[in-house]
Amino acid sequence: MDPALIGMIAAPLFSALLSLATKSRRSMERLQLGHAVVLWAAMAAVVAGVAAGDDVSFGSLLRADALSAFMDLMLAFVGGTALFYAVGYMGEKLSRGEVEFLRYRRFFVYFDLFLFAMVLAVNLDNIALMWIAIEGSTLSAALLINFERTKTALEAGWKYIILSFVGIALALFGTVLVYYASEHVLGVRMEALQWSALHRVASDLNPTALELAFIFIVIGYGTKAGIAPMHAWLPDAHAEAPTPISAVLSGLMLNLGLYAVLRLKTIVDPAVGSEFAGSIMVGLGLLSMTIAATFMLIQRDYKRFFAYSSIEHVGIVLVGFGVGGAAGVFGGLFHMINHALAKSTAFYAAGRVLLRYGHKNIEGVTGLLRQMPLVGGAMLLAALALAGMPPFGLFISEFLIAAGAYDARPWVAYLFLGLLAVAFAALVYQVFRMVLGEPKETGRPMTPGGGRLTAAALAAHLVAMGYIGMHMPGFLRALFIPMSHIFHAVAEIP
Amino acid sequence: MAIHPEIGSQLVNFCSALLLLTCFAIIAQRRLSACVDLFALQSVFLAVTAALVAFLTGAYHIYVAAALTVVIKVVVLPRILKAVIERLNVKRELELNINIPSSLLVCGALVILAFYITQPIISLGFLLTQDSLAIALAIVLIGFFTMIARKKAVTQVIGFLVIENGLFLGATAAAYGMPLIVELGVFFDVLVAGLIVGIYTHRLQDTFDSVDTTKLTALKE
Numbered sequence: 076m077d078p079a080l081i082g083m084i085a086a087p088l089f090s091a092l093l094s095l096a097t098k099s100r101r102s103m104e105r106l107q108l109g110h111a112v113v114l115w116a117a118m119a120a121v122v123a124g125v126a127a128g129d130d131v132s133f134g135s136l137l138r139a140d141a142l143s144a145f146m147d148l149m150l151a152f153v154g155g156t157a158l159f160y161a162v163g164y165m166g167e168k169l170s171r172g173e174v175e176f177l178r179y180r181r182f183f184v185y186f187d188l189f190l191f192a193m194v195l196a197v198n199l200d201n202i203a204l205m206w207i208a209i210e211g212s213t214l215s216a217a218l219l220i221n222f223e224r225t226k227t228a229l230e231a232g233w234k235y236i237i238l239s240f241v242g243i244a245l246a247l248f249g250t251v252l253v254y255y256a257s258e259h260v261l262g263v264r265m266e267a268l269q270w271s272a273l274h275r276v277a278s279d280l281n282p283t284a285l286e287l288a289f290i291f292i293v294i295g296y297g298t299k300a301g302i303a304p305m306h307a308w309l310p311d312a313h314a315e316a317p318t319p320i321s322a323v324l325s326g327l328m329l330n331l332g333l334y335a336v337l338r339l340k341t342i343v344d345p346a347v348g349s350e351f352a353g354s355i356m357v358g359l360g361l362l363s364m365t366i367a368a369t370f371m372l373i374q375r376d377y378k379r380f381f382a383y384s385s386i387e388h389v390g391i392v393l394v395g396f397g398v399g400g401a402a403g404v405f406g407g408l409f410h411m412i413n414h415a416l417a418k419s420t421a422f423y424a425a426g427r428v429l430l431r432y433g434h435k436n437i438e439g440v441t442g443l444l445r446q447m448p449l450v451g452g453a454m455l456l457a458a459l460a461l462a463g464m465p466p467f468g469l470f471i472s473e474f475l476i477a478a479g480a481y482d483a484r485p486w487v488a489y490l491f492l493g494l495l496a497v498a499f500a501a502l503v504y505q506v507f508r509m510v511l512g513e514p515k516e517t518g519r520p521m522t523p524g525g526g527r528l529t530a531a532a533l534a535a536h537l538v539a540m541g542y543i544g545m546h547m548p549g550f551l552r553a554l555f556i557p558m559s560h561i562f563h564a565v566a567e568i569p
Numbered sequence: 570m571a572i573h574p575e576i577g578s579q580l581v582n583f584c585s586a587l588l589l590l591t592c593f594a595i596i597a598q599r600r601l602s603a604c605v606d607l608f609a610l611q612s613v614f615l616a617v618t619a620a621l622v623a624f625l626t627g628a629y630h631i632y633v634a635a636a637l638t639v640v641i642k643v644v645v646l647p648r649i650l651k652a653v654i655e656r657l658n659v660k661r662e663l664e665l666n667i668n669i670p671s672s673l674l675v676c677g678a679l680v681i682l683a684f685y686i687t688q689p690i691i692s693l694g695f696l697l698t699q700d701s702l703a704i705a706l707a708i709v710l711i712g713f714f715t716m717i718a719r720k721k722a723v724t725q726v727i728g729f730l731v732i733e734n735g736l737f738l739g740a741t742a743a744a745y746g747m748p749l750i751v752e753l754g755v756f757f758d759v760l761v762a763g764l765i766v767g768i769y770t771h772r773l774q775d776t777f778d779s780v781d782t783t784k785l786t787a788l789k790e
Contacts, residue, residue, distance in 0.1 A: 203747055207754035214761050221772070229776055230785040233769060237725060240762060241713060244732045247755070248709055248739055252690075255702070255743035259693060263628075265748045284690045311788040370790060 077131045079120030080139055083151065084195050086113045091187035094180060100169060104162050107183055111155035114190075118151030126553035138200035138271060141557035145408065146197035146334055148554075149415045152539070153326045154190045156532040160423050161186060161319035163525030163532075167430055170522060182222060182317070189215040189323070193331050202338075203268045206243070206250050209335060213239050213299065216328060220316045231311035238308045239298055246295025246335070252288035253342070256281045270338060274561070277345040289343045289352055293336055293359070300332025302393065303363040306386050310370075313382035314435065318426025321378060325385040326419035330411050333392060340396065341561055349563070353397045357480075357487055360393030364494040371501035376435045377428070380505055381421050384461055387498050388414040394491055395476040396562075398483045404564040405555060406475030413468035413540065417460040420536040424454035427529055428509075431518035437505055442514035449526075451510045453533040458506035460540055462499045468544040577625040578699070581742075584618040585704040588738060589680070592711045592731060596672050596718075599661050604727050605650045608734075612642035615734050618701075619741050630749040631741065637756050638737070646730065646763045653767055654723060657774050667718040675718075676711050683707035701742030708735030722770045722780040729766075733759055 090110035097103045124131045125144035132138035139147060161183070169179045189212055196208035217239075221232030254267055260276045261267040273280075298305040313321045340352045367387035374380040388410065395407030427450045428440060443451030460467035473495060481488035543551065591611035598604050616638040623631035654660075667675070683706040691699055712735055715728030737755075740747050747755075773780050 201751075203751040204754065207751070207758055210758040210762075214758070214765055217765055217769075221769070224772070224776075226776055227787050229769075229772055230788050233722070233773065233782065233785060234788075236766065236769060237716065237729075240729050241716065241732065244709070244729070244736060247736050248706070251736065251740045251743050251747070254740075254747065255690070255693065258744055263745060265750075268748070268751070281690065281693055284693060287686065287690065314788070373790070 077121070077124065077133055079117045079124065080131050080133050080137055080198060083114060083117035083121055083147065084137070084191070084198060086110055086117060087154075087187045087191035087194060091184050091191065094183045094187060097180060100166065100176065100179070103180060103183060104166065107158050107162050110187070111158040114151045114158075115155050118147050122148050122550055122554070125557075126550045128553075132200070135265070135269070136201060136204065137198050139198050140271075140561065141554045142334070142338070142561050143197050145412070145554050145558060146330070147194065148551075149330060149412050150190070150194050150197065150327055153415050153419050153536075154194070154323065156423075156535050157319050157323050157326075157419065158186075159528045160322070160426070160532040161317075163528035164317070164319050164426055164430065167522060167525040178222075182219070185215050185218045185222075186320070186323075189219060189320075193327055196331060197334055200270050201265070201268045202253055202270060202273070203250050205270075205335065205338075206247055209246075209296070209299065209331065210243050212328065212331065213243055216312075216320075216324065219320045220312045222317050222320070223315065225315070227311075228315040231308070231315035235308040235312045238305065242295045242298025242305060244295070245291050245298075249288040249291030249295055249339075252284050252291065253339070256284035256288070270342075273342050277342045280342070280346045282347040285343045285346045286351060289339055289355070292339050293352075293355060296332045296335040297359065298332075300329050300336065301363075301386050301389050302332075302359050303366045303386060303390070306363065306366070309386060310379045310382040313385070313422075314376055314378040318378070318422055318429060321382070322419040322422035322426070325382065325422060326415040329385055329389055330415055333389065333411065337396060337562075341563065344563055349399050353399055356393045356397030357484075358397075360390040360395075360397055361487070361490055361494070363387065363390030363393065364491070364498070368494050368497040368501060371498060371505070374501075374505065375437055377425055377437050377440065377505070377509065378422075378435050380437065380501075381418065381425060384421075384498070384502065385414075385418055387494075388418070388461070391473060391476060391491075391495075394480060394487065395472070398476070398480045398487065399562075399564060400479050400482065401559060401564045402475045402479035402482070404559055404562045406472045406479060408555065408558060409468055410472035410476065413460070413472060413543070416536050416540045417457050417467065417469065420453055420533060420540070421457040421461065423529060423532055423536070424450045424457065427521075427526075428454075430525075431521060432516055433519065437509060439516065440509045441512040443510045446514040446518075449530055449533065453537060454506060455510045456537060456540075458502050460544075462502040463495060466544045467540055471544070577621075581618060581621055581625070582700050582704075584614055584621060585701040585738060585742070587614045588618065588734065589704050589707055589711075592708055593673060593676060595727065595731065596676055596711065596715060597669055599665075599669075601654050601659060601661065601721065601723055602651060604724060605647050605654070608650075608727050608730055609643050609647040611731070611734055612638055615737060616643065618738065619746070622741055622745060626745050628745045630752075631746040633749060634737075634741075634746055634752045634756075637752070641756055641760055642730070642734070645760070649763060649767050650723060650726065653770050657723070657770070657780055659721060659723065659780060665718060666720060672714070672718050675714060679710040679714060680707040683710055701738060705735045705739030705742055708732075708738060711735075720781050720783050722766075722773055722782055725782065726763075726766050726770070730759075730763070
């Protein structure tokens with residue numbers, strides 16, 4: 076029984092309920108900022124507990140092992156800064172009269188429920204209950220994506236609903252197939268759905284059933300993770316959603332989809348050998364990278380641009396886990412957390428730009444470094460990180476994945492590096508156009524309050540990115556070693 | 570009262586086959602309200618199949634799932650959908666992406682595909698519900714196809730609900746039902762999903778004056 080685990084999961088739920096009762100902007104701001112702090116504190120306790128060597132559990136339903144704790148770290152850190160940012164962003168919209176208070180309140184209710192569903196999903200020790208929580212996050216995201224209620228937001232929301240509902244239904248079929256295979260070993264009871272039990276008996280499960288299950292789950296949760304060719308909803312949803320949500324979709328929800336696929340991979344590998352899942356993941360990863368890199372070059376909308384960049388990074392992570400080995404697995408995990416930090420930084424900056432200029436055209440934005448030095452600087456640093464420049468962690472993870480791929484299949488490494496180069500060129504070309512030069516438009520004046528909260532969120536992310544890029548903190552190292560056991564990759568952590 | 574296992578298995582297969590048959594009827598039907606009725610009928614067959622499995626195996630928690638199926642999929646969701654159709658004033662699907670005869674042929678092919686895919690693992694299952702897994706996959710695939718072949722938002726929703734029915738049959742067939750807490754969670758999600766889709770179709774109608782999803786074309790490269 077661990078109170079921190081319950082606290083971390085309950086905090087967003089309570090915050091959603093309390094939000095319903097708030098009557099003023101001030102009380103909502105206090106509530107959400109307090110919520111972020113509670114989330115961080117509880118997450119720190121959970122991560123410390125797991126890093127000390129023991130899984131943290133609550134009954135038989137909730138259990139945080141190293142992989143869950145790693146996801147918690149990402150979800151709570153970025154979720155908390157996103158709350159800070161959202162308070163500033165929505166506050167700006169409220170004081171301009173673009174949203175009325177009731178809708179402002181509803182935004183935070185949905186946002187809290189979205190965070191709740193995601194934090195719950197990664198700590199459930201049960202493949203079917205995890206499905207329910209992930210479906211919950213899909214539903215709350217569907218309400219958030221068309222929050223602006225424009226024609227295009229509605230279109231993006233409908234696309235998201237249709238694609239992700241079908242995806243999640245296929246994932247449920249995959250889940251049923253896993254149960255179908257596991258009940259023969261574990262019996263018809265709850266234990267046959269538990270990740271920990273599945274992990275223990277993985278090598279005795281029927282390989283054909285698991286192969287079929289993996290295909291359904293990769294297509295199903297892959298839709299949520301934005302893996303090509305199931306990515307069609309992603310650029311639209313990221314462009315049309317309110318920007319704090321775009322940041323959370325890219326930084327967290329895509330990783331949640333990946334998490335579900337990876338969990339299943341740890342079960343499938345011992346039963347059918349790592350070649351099967353690995354080849355599928357490498358193939359899909361390279362396809363995602365190809366499609367994303369091409370569209371990044373021709374993009375005119377900066378939110379869509381960053382959305383395509385997310386597809387590219389999901390592809391990189393897939394290649395990492397697909398080639399496997401200590402380098403691939405460590406690279407993939409390290410890439411997930413660094414991408415979550417860098418991409419949400421980019422969206423936080425993009426959201427301020429959108430609030431100021433009121434449009435999303437890359438060509439209409441120039442001279443950000445002069446006009447909005449903090450936002451422009453953050454966007455530039457985030458873009459350099461996303462392009463894989465040192466000293467940021469994405470350099471290390473991409474290097475490791477390329478090295479792992481070279482050992483396993485050299486042609487994968489060549490293609491991988493070629494695609495990285497295209498994406499690098501696109502990032503430098505598109506983002507430099509925006510941050511450098513003379514400002515063309517003055518845009519609308521901004522309130523300082525929202526600016527301070529944004530600055531806090533941006534600074535937290537930049538410090539975290541620089542810190543873990545240059546020096547591996549002890550708690551992260553303590554999580555990576557048990558995680559490499561979960562992924563059956565013998566560890567030599569660099 | 571004991572029933573010979575062979576007869577029980579035949580009964581379950583018969584009910585599953587009726588579910589599959591209603592899928593074909595939905596594909597062949599242009600009138601939207603009739604599609605909703607057929608979906609309700611399919612859900613009745615689903616509830617009967619589940620109750621039959623519960624009766625034959627003594628896994629009594631499946632009765633709960635069968636009862637929930639009746640409440641949510643036979644009563645509540647069809648009512649919501651009918652209210653949407655009434656308000657939107659769309660009675661028929663006039664243009665289809667794929668015409669009805671070819672749709673039926675494609676669905677026939679999907680059934681064969683489903684049996685082909687599940688062939689290697691079917692022997693794993695319980696004797697009683699062995700063939701239902703293949704039928705469940707066939708229903709999922711046909712639901713999928715309905716969503717692609719039709720243009721109106723309402724029919725796409727029906728396609729999604731047909732997929733859900735297939736999944737439920739799959740869970741009942743493969744494992745004599747998931748544990749109760751899982752079934753409850755899935756039902757809750759389906760209900761909320763139905764409500765959200767209802768809200769969305771209203772907004773589509775208000776904003777675009779139509780629920781024809783082929784009009785959603787502003788967002789592209």
